[in-house]
Amino acid sequence: QSALTQPASVSGSPGQSITISCTGTSSDVGSYNLVSWYQQHPGKAPKLMIYEVSKRPSGVSNRFSGSKSGNTASLTISGLQAEDEADYYCCSYAGSSTIWVFGGGTKLTVL
Amino acid sequence: QITLKESGPTLVKPTQTLTLTCTFSGFSLSTSGVGVGWIRQPPGKALEWLALIYWDDDKRYSPSLKSRLTITKDTSKNQVVLTMTNMDPVDTATYYCAHAPYDHLTLDYWGQGTLVTVSS
Numbered sequence: 001q002s003a004l005t006q007p008a009s010v011s012g013s014p015g016q017s018i019t020i021s022c023t024g025t026s027s028d029v030g031s032y033n034l035v036s037w038y039q040q041h042p043g044k045a046p047k048l049m050i051y052e053v054s055k056r057p058s059g060v061s062n063r064f065s066g067s068k069s070g071n072t073a074s075l076t077i078s079g080l081q082a083e084d085e086a087d088y089y090c091c092s093y094a095g096s097s098t099i100w101v102f103g104g105g106t107k108l109t110v111l
Numbered sequence: 112q113i114t115l116k117e118s119g120p121t122l123v124k125p126t127q128t129l130t131l132t133c134t135f136s137g138f139s140l141s142t143s144g145v146g147v148g149w150i151r152q153p154p155g156k157a158l159e160w161l162a163l164i165y166w167d168d169d170k171r172y173s174p175s176l177k178s179r180l181t182i183t184k185d186t187s188k189n190q191v192v193l194t195m196t197n198m199d200p201v202d203t204a205t206y207y208c209a210h211a212p213y214d215h216l217t218l219d220y221w222g223q224g225t226l227v228t229v230s231s
Contacts, residue, residue: 036217038158045207045224046158051217089158093216099171100148100160100218 003028003101004090011109017078020106022090023071028101030071034093037066037075040105041086049088050075077108085110113137115147115208115222122228123198129227133191133208137220140166140186146211147191148218149182151204159204162193163211198229 005023012018022029022037029035035053038046048057050066053073063078073092077084090103119131131149138145149161162182163171172180181194191208205226209218 032216034216038218045221046218047221048217048219051215051219057219091158091160091218097171098174099163102158102160104157 003094004092004103006088006090006103006106008104009107009109011111012077012080013111014080014082016080017076018080018108020075020077020088020090020108022073022075022092022103024073024092024101025071028092028094028098029068029073031095032093033068035066035068035073036091037064037073038089038091039084039086040089046089080110082110084108113210113220115210115220117206117208117222117225119206119225119227121226122230124231125199125229127198129193129195129198129202131193131195131206131208131225131227133193133222135189135191135208135210135222138210139189140164140184140191142166144213146213147184148209148211149191149193150207150209150218150221151202152207152224153201153204156204161195161206164191165211165213200229203227203229 037050040046053068054066094101115135146165148163164182179196205224207224210220
């Protein structure tokens, strides 16, 4: 069982927007603005899409955005495209001992 | 350009010790603020953070696996080594290493991963 809770799957049609939630606790998501989101295509390594809740690394489309409220972080993908179909994982810093905890992953299907 | 690549055995027997090497380029582990982490992913399952080492040799481990893990660095070779003792079939996974900048506390560049199977 993963430390952070994500929906197992979400889906949307091309052009639509979807949001993936990531629920933690006051010891991780709720305590630090250090939530990251990773995209993983089948057989590939994870790719950083969002860090520090809402920042995008260079080269990541501005269709990807992140936010946080309390113990829940969210990833929103707007203008869905076929290539967005992948697994998405959230990750939160959880203090100097635990360091990072991951979510169980969400499979995004573009209909 | 930051790149990382994992190497090590693809098959280990139960109770054996696994040794994985992460060879990287594009950064130095002697530079302040730089870290390298290890993460694994069992087939069809979620990611799990394992260990982290920083430029100053500060080391952190997953609390659940701490007794079995050791992380070290060889700055001259641009390598980080992870050892995991007493391997079990449940440790079958793809093992990744990643660049971990201290100022952002994230994992921003990942290696391609290496699949390790534990079986007799």
